[in-house]
Amino acid sequence: MKSIIITGGAGFIGSHVVRLFVNKYPDYHIINLDKLTYAGNLANLKDIEDKPNYTFIKADICDFDKVLEVMQQYKVDGIIHLAAESHVDRSIKDPFTFAKTNVIGTLSLLQAARLYWESLPEKYENKRFYHISTDEVYGALEMTHPEGIEPPFKTTASSGEHHVAYGEEFFYETTKYAPHSPYSASKASSDHFVRAFHDTYGMPTIVTNCSNNYGPYQFPEKLIPLFINNIRHHKALPVYGKGENVRDWLYVEDHARAIDTIFHNGTVAQTYNIGGFNEWKNIDLIKVLIRTVDRALGNPEGTSEELITFVTDRAGHDLRYAIDSTKLQTELGWEPSLQFEEGIEKTVNWYLNNQEWMDNITSGEYENYYNEMYSNR
Numbered sequence: 001m002k003s004i005i006i007t008g009g010a011g012f013i014g015s016h017v018v019r020l021f022v023n024k025y026p027d028y029h030i031i032n033l034d035k036l037t038y039a040g041n042l043a044n045l046k047d048i049e050d051k052p053n054y055t056f057i058k059a060d061i062c063d064f065d066k067v068l069e070v071m072q073q074y075k076v077d078g079i080i081h082l083a084a085e086s087h088v089d090r091s092i093k094d095p096f097t098f099a100k101t102n103v104i105g106t107l108s109l110l111q112a113a114r115l116y117w118e119s120l121p122e123k124y125e126n127k128r129f130y131h132i133s134t135d136e137v138y139g140a141l142e143m144t145h146p147e148g149i150e151p152p153f154k155t156t157a158s159s160g161e162h163h164v165a166y167g168e169e170f171f172y173e174t175t176k177y178a179p180h181s182p183y184s185a186s187k188a189s190s191d192h193f194v195r196a197f198h199d200t201y202g203m204p205t206i207v208t209n210c211s212n213n214y215g216p217y218q219f220p221e222k223l224i225p226l227f228i229n230n231i232r233h234h235k236a237l238p239v240y241g242k243g244e245n246v247r248d249w250l251y252v253e254d255h256a257r258a259i260d261t262i263f264h265n266g267t268v269a270q271t272y273n274i275g276g277f278n279e280w281k282n283i284d285l286i287k288v289l290i291r292t293v294d295r296a297l298g299n300p301e302g303t304s305e306e307l308i309t310f311v312t313d314r315a316g317h318d319l320r321y322a323i324d325s326t327k328l329q330t331e332l333g334w335e336p337s338l339q340f341e342e343g344i345e346k347t348v349n350w351y352l353n354n355q356e357w358m359d360n361i362t363s364g365e366y367e368n369y370y371n372e373m374y375s376n377r
């Protein structure tokens, strides 16, 4: 039996990874280690919480002694590390918390894994430390385009696949790190620590860098769930700047499947980029979202466009992210399963059918936080 710690399993992506592993691998013991910050929510895991191969432990990854104790107690062979502070806007207000959780927390996990695994007779054999990171560590891409062709234009990835892009450059596994926000700087730093533990101690590590995820159970401070909820309540939709920034969107279950594939078949010490070749300018995505929510609510499509409100831009707002995931697709055979319009429809329906989940988060303390954030823009 494999014993695996998934950190941050009560968060958005983590809950999908926990669910996938608990259901798909009944002979693995999945230990969800999560501090339950504002972003952690055990309601995300209601459907699997009673499974015999699942254990939840409320703990802070910065608590080295506790993490080491859990590893020893459960004889842990693998760690999939998702716990992090994840919201760029919060990192601009409070960078220290990001350095603490994302950098010191990751270092504390690495050091605990090192001490535990090095104490075993087999040491690092059949062990794995898999760190989940972000495309934001690569910085921002330009919107350059071939002469005479305005973006978005059709381009060809290194795999030969055709897709629509807003620029000629992409993030590759070899792209130099150039983080701009306190969030991405803290993630970049944690990625460096993970690689250093491989190079220095021989720990079997893997790092993956993924693009923007969307889907069920995302905390409603992030663009897509926030806007779905605001449309439902007929509240303003705060578009940063002119809505010109480009993000590359991947359905969260496709990310979870990629994590499964890489955890089992990825090569130690390698980096894999994960993304769906699915670039959208914010304002265009928002209009698709509005049409989809309007349709689902039985309103004429586009009615809610009147809620669009252009607000002060995010400081240091990265212009464009675009992941080239050819390596993962060709070496490990992973590919995204959903077209974006299909994914957005599924996502909108999920939030509208799970209003209690949303209302439990957005009532009370969080509502005050959001109103304060919004009024300061």
Ligand code: NAD
Binding pocket: 007, 008, 009, 010, 011, 012, 013, 014, 033, 034, 035, 036, 037, 038, 039, 040, 041, 059, 060, 061, 062, 081, 082, 083, 084, 085, 086, 087, 101, 105, 132, 133, 134, 135, 187, 209, 210, 211, 212, 213, 214, 218, 219
């Ligand atoms: P999230 O904010 O929804 O969840 C984070 C989880 O980590 C929460 O359950 C929280 O309680 C837990 N956590 C935070 N601090 C902790 C601590 N000190 N100790 C233990 N648990 C702690 O985040 P998410 O969007 O699901 O992102 C998960 C991971 O994936 C992060 O590492 C993030 O950088 C990365 N990532 C996210 C995206 C995205 O689009 N959301 C894309 C690429 C990579």
Ligand code: DAU
Binding pocket: 086, 087, 088, 089, 133, 134, 135, 136, 210, 211, 212, 213, 221, 222, 223, 224, 226, 238, 239, 240, 241, 243, 245, 246, 247, 282, 314, 321
């Ligand atoms: O690229 C991967 C990253 O994607 C992850 O590493 C982060 O954890 C995750 O939060 C996400 O970061 P973004 O900053 O891209 O996501 P967010 O949902 O906050 O914003 C998406 C875009 O929408 C971004 O260009 C900012 C803009 N935006 C966001 C909000 C919340 C708005 O215009 N208005 C808003 O109210």
